[in-house]
Amino acid sequence: MVQSAFKISLPIMFGFVPLGIAFGLLFQDLGYPWYFASLMGIIVYAGAAQFMAIGFLSAGLGVVEIAMSTFFLNSRHMFYGLSFLESFGNWNIRKLYLIFGMTDETYALLTTIQVPDSFVKERYYLYITLFAQFYWVLGCTIGALLADILAFNTDGMEFAATALFVVLLIEQWIIVRRLLPFIVGFVSSVIALAFFINHMLLVAIMISIASIVFMRLIKGSES
């Protein structure tokens, strides 16, 4: 099961390691000891928020502003949990960790894969989530440690994250086979881009969920 989880988590590695390295490199510019980059990867574990933190730290922003900005930036994750209310199992440490580990990438992967019948779902999820965070912490650490030595030209490697989401989009289509959620997602994205470009992700997710709830209620009242 661990081996299978490792194999299925590899696409996340291609996204997380380069992105983590990029974070580590930038973090190193602030002049703190390198292991704080790893620490952030371990206890904060949020890609976009960590990049945002670099700006905050160099500006010396207040703690309350930082807390609120982080909350707002990550609030899309509130909607991710809805898909896992049942499948994360009973309340225990494992569940608390699975919730902690829900980044865009793990959410995308876990909602798309089919867990083989012979595996305990929550454990399989746990291994994948652990591998994913390991890749992220590894990237953060490498970036911060090797800030001066790194010679490999990583330009363009950030495309791995886009490619991952494209792949999972195709897989979602194979699972779902209904055009509606994809159209709603696309239209919501365009609306959010047009009016709220700075908070595009959150706004698009809220519009799309509100729209399908609305459509569902109308359909329900007709029958």
Added chain:
Amino acid sequence: MNELDYLIIVIIVMALSTYFTRLIPFVLFSPGRESSILNYVAKSTPPMVMMILVVYMLKDMNYYSYELVFTFTAIAVTIGFQVFKRNALLSIVAGTAVYMFFVQI
């Protein structure tokens, strides 16, 4: 407050804030209380979010340059591999390699 204290406090605050956003739905909704609308939302969210994430990744692209051409070439390669080989890793590596090639030449 010295600089390291500040950093440590910021990290802790960010960790709590991030965890809080991820924890909220699990605290608000208990499984078992079957609500058909909530189930419907849970089922429809992944395809919608995946669509939104793809658009999000492409939003900062410069639409009036070659970037448009090679980004869509790389996406086409990714899609091609995924449709014909169904191997996520291969598709991602192939698409990213094409993209890196264009960016670096």
